[in-house]
Amino acid sequence: MTGIKDVARELEMSTATVSRALRGLPGVSDETRQRVQRTAKQLGYVPSPGAAGLASGRTRTVAVVVPFVTRWFFASVVQGAEEVLREGGYDLLLYNLAGSGAARHRVFEGGRLTKRVDAVLVLSLQPTDDELTRLTALGRPVTFVGADVPGWSTVRIDDEAAACTATGHLVELGHRRIAYVGGPGELDVTAPNAREAGYRGTLRSAGLAHDPSLEVDGGFTLPGGIDAGRRLLDRPDRPTAIFAASDEMAIGVLRAARELGLRVPHDVSVVGIDDHELAGFFDLTTVAQPVVEQGRLAARLVLDALAPGAAKGGWHPAQVILPTTLLARGSTGPPPTA
Amino acid sequence: MTGIKDVARELEMSTATVSRALRGLPGVSDETRQRVQRTAKQLGYVPSPGAAGLASGRTRTVAVVVPFVTRWFFASVVQGAEEVLREGGYDLLLYNLAGSGAARHRVFEGGRLTKRVDAVLVLSLQPTDDELTRLTALGRPVTFVGADVPGWSTVRIDDEAAACTATGHLVELGHRRIAYVGGPGELDVTAPNAREAGYRGTLRSAGLAHDPSLEVDGGFTLPGGIDAGRRLLDRPDRPTAIFAASDEMAIGVLRAARELGLRVPHDVSVVGIDDHELAGFFDLTTVAQPVVEQGRLAARLVLDALAPGAAKGGWHPAQVILPTTLLARGSTGPPPTA
DNA sequence: CTGAAAGCGCTAACAT
DNA sequence: ATGTTAGCGCTTTCAG
Numbered sequence: 001m002t003g004i005k006d007v008a009r010e011l012e013m014s015t016a017t018v019s020r021a022l023r024g025l026p027g028v029s030d031e032t033r034q035r036v037q038r039t040a041k042q043l044g045y046v047p048s049p050g051a052a053g054l055a056s057g058r059t060r061t062v063a064v065v066v067p068f069v070t071r072w073f074f075a076s077v078v079q080g081a082e083e084v085l086r087e088g089g090y091d092l093l094l095y096n097l098a099g100s101g102a103a104r105h106r107v108f109e110g111g112r113l114t115k116r117v118d119a120v121l122v123l124s125l126q127p128t129d130d131e132l133t134r135l136t137a138l139g140r141p142v143t144f145v146g147a148d149v150p151g152w153s154t155v156r157i158d159d160e161a162a163a164c165t166a167t168g169h170l171v172e173l174g175h176r177r178i179a180y181v182g183g184p185g186e187l188d189v190t191a192p193n194a195r196e197a198g199y200r201g202t203l204r205s206a207g208l209a210h211d212p213s214l215e216v217d218g219g220f221t222l223p224g225g226i227d228a229g230r231r232l233l234d235r236p237d238r239p240t241a242i243f244a245a246s247d248e249m250a251i252g253v254l255r256a257a258r259e260l261g262l263r264v265p266h267d268v269s270v271v272g273i274d275d276h277e278l279a280g281f282f283d284l285t286t287v288a289q290p291v292v293e294q295g296r297l298a299a300r301l302v303l304d305a306l307a308p309g310a311a312k313g314g315w316h317p318a319q320v321i322l323p324t325t326l327l328a329r330g331s332t333g334p335p336p337t338a
Numbered sequence: 339m340t341g342i343k344d345v346a347r348e349l350e351m352s353t354a355t356v357s358r359a360l361r362g363l364p365g366v367s368d369e370t371r372q373r374v375q376r377t378a379k380q381l382g383y384v385p386s387p388g389a390a391g392l393a394s395g396r397t398r399t400v401a402v403v404v405p406f407v408t409r410w411f412f413a414s415v416v417q418g419a420e421e422v423l424r425e426g427g428y429d430l431l432l433y434n435l436a437g438s439g440a441a442r443h444r445v446f447e448g449g450r451l452t453k454r455v456d457a458v459l460v461l462s463l464q465p466t467d468d469e470l471t472r473l474t475a476l477g478r479p480v481t482f483v484g485a486d487v488p489g490w491s492t493v494r495i496d497d498e499a500a501a502c503t504a505t506g507h508l509v510e511l512g513h514r515r516i517a518y519v520g521g522p523g524e525l526d527v528t529a530p531n532a533r534e535a536g537y538r539g540t541l542r543s544a545g546l547a548h549d550p551s552l553e554v555d556g557g558f559t560l561p562g563g564i565d566a567g568r569r570l571l572d573r574p575d576r577p578t579a580i581f582a583a584s585d586e587m588a589i590g591v592l593r594a595a596r597e598l599g600l601r602v603p604h605d606v607s608v609v610g611i612d613d614h615e616l617a618g619f620f621d622l623t624t625v626a627q628p629v630v631e632q633g634r635l636a637a638r639l640v641l642d643a644l645a646p647g648a649a650k651g652g653w654h655p656a657q658v659i660l661p662t663t664l665l666a667r668g669s670t671g672p673p674p675t676a
Numbered sequence: 677c678t679g680a681a682a683g684c685g686c687t688a689a690c691a692t
Numbered sequence: 693a694t695g696t697t698a699g700c701g702c703t704t705t706c707a708g
Contacts, residue, residue, distance in 0.1 A: 014679045046449035051701035053388040070413045082434045094432045096420045111384035389685035392700045
């Protein structure tokens with residue numbers, strides 16, 4: 001393995017100069033830099049991130065912690081983050097919790113991240129106090145996506161507002177009996193509570209009664225949505241509209257409606273949140289949120305915090321809230337004129 | 339940051355012993371090991387992978403190269419791999435090509451992987467000769483998932499056989515005019531060719547005419563499948579059955595059929611490959627392949643190759659071919675009795 | 677602008 | 693069973 005030393009020897013200069021030249025640091029004559037780069041390439045020199053990290057304390061690696069890689073939303077955020085990190089010269093270490101609380105504990109506990117990464121990106125998890133303590137102990141920039149963590153860098157949408165938009169859309173169409181499909185999901189993820197709050201708040205301000213039996217758990221999965229839809233729609237006093245806190249659940253509701261022979265939106269309206277890649281396919285009305293973009297932004301925040309001078313130069317955690325848009329498609333309409 | 343040295347000093351022993359004790363190496367008295375572990379924990383010692391890697395030449399990190407993280411199939415394989423790697427004490431460095439040939443080139447070229455990972459997992463890419471040369475130069479175990487690369491470790495299904503199963507199912511149902519939706523997709527991925535070969539081979543052995551106009555490109559995406567479906571079904575001499583080389587495309591075809599007012603399977607039968615998470619939802623007949631399992635297996639192969647003694651102890655690249663199963667659901671049936 | 681030298685934190689012979 | 697001693701390959705003062 002040819003190293004920096006070989007390049008230095010070949011050029012009869014010090015490894016310090018080679019190192020500086022290769023990293024584009026100032027204080028190297030243009031000519032020297034040229035020569036170094038040329039011989040480095042010619043000798044097939046490849047830097048050793050491990051050694052560089054050991055010497056500098058920077059690993060040029062960022063950990064990304066995701067609840068489930070297989071879910072479209074998270075995979076998309078990862079994709080956005082990867083894009084930006086890679087471009088910034090950082091590697092991405094993936095920690096997939098796969099819905100397991102044990103895995104979650106393992107990642108945050110016991111310094112699995114210490115001395116390993118320069119920063120951490122946490123997706124959609126509402127951190128516990130203990131986790132926050134450990135993350136603080138890391139002493140590294142951390143950015144949360146999809147969670148509101150006061151004092152920390154976050155990138156998210158206003159989940160409550162998004163839920164208001166969705167519910168409000170139904171209210172405006174004239175619906176008065178509106179159900180909610182949400183639920184906690186498997187890990188302690190942020191979105192559910194805020195979305196439920198938005199739903200309830202909107203009902204209240206519209207002066208609509210709040211019927212707890214119209215709030216059911218869909219587990220944030222498609223099958224869960226089907227189940228929830230069946231339960232809601234297969235009753236005499238069924239709602240005229242359903243707001244599902246995620247598109248996957250909303251699609252499940254659509255399916256349940258079809259099974260029960262109900263026409264959408266004639267018999268029942270359905271609205272979701274996300275603008276999932278399949279939402280258009282199902283002609284689902286939804287409140288769209290930028291997904292890949294949240295990953296990109298979070299990665300950028302982290303890179304900013306890592307940039308030289310950020311520590312001294314007055315860098316502060318940033319809270320970015322991205323806008324959402326109501327995409328009125330074919331799954332919502334006025335209530336049946338009973 | 340407390341290091342191995344601090345632990346050694348505290349215990350008044352050498353760092354070598356501490357290192358050995360902590361890594362569970364033989365040659366340490368049980369009592370010493372206990373003491374070391376206790377003080378290490380108590381001092382909040384956390385190992386530095388970078389330093390260990392520098393000294394040992396092993397990074398305990400595996401690179402996983404995926405064409406698209408956002409696609410269900412790849413995300414699932416990654417999930418399986420992550421699971422096994424994490425358990426084996428390895429970190430997973432994610433390289434997402436996001437369909438970009440440039441990104442692909444960047445990863446394999448210029449030693450982005452050298453000195454950085456102990457092994458590489460490559461998903462569904464058919465490596466070029468140049469890439470194989472570079473991977474060989476890495477001098478590290480490499481395992482391919484979903485590709486047939488003679489001489490290298492591979493985990494895959496028999497794509498040709500899977501396509502035969504799918505097409506054969508249609509033939510047995512009595513179809514004689516069977517279309518194929520496939521296509522190259524964005525990167526040079528392996529599956530397409532083999533599946534097309536399986537389709538053609540089955541037609542031939544069944545003595546059915548091969549009509550090139552019945553082979554259309556679906557780009558391995560859902561929208562591509564819709565397009566393809568429209569083109570195939572919106573013609574007077576439309577096929578009575580369609581085999582799509584992936585479930586996502588098959589679902590697109592289903593959609594196209596519905597748009598055109600065709601009933602499935604009464605007017606047209608559709609079969610896919612994968613058993614995508616939504617296949618059941620759409621009642622799609624498909625040839626199921628184990629997905630997460632391919633990731634797990636590939637990771638295990640890589641860990642085996644990395645295990646101490648593998649190099650000397652007669653370790654050979656392994657070719658694992660996993661079985662596929664026809665899942666006959668509601669999207670296939672006998673042809674219309676014209 | 678360039679060089680010398682001291683590590684970064686750990687592992688791996690080689691001793692004892 | 694434990695200690696000693698070199699590094700691993702790079703970055704980073706500190707000199708010049």
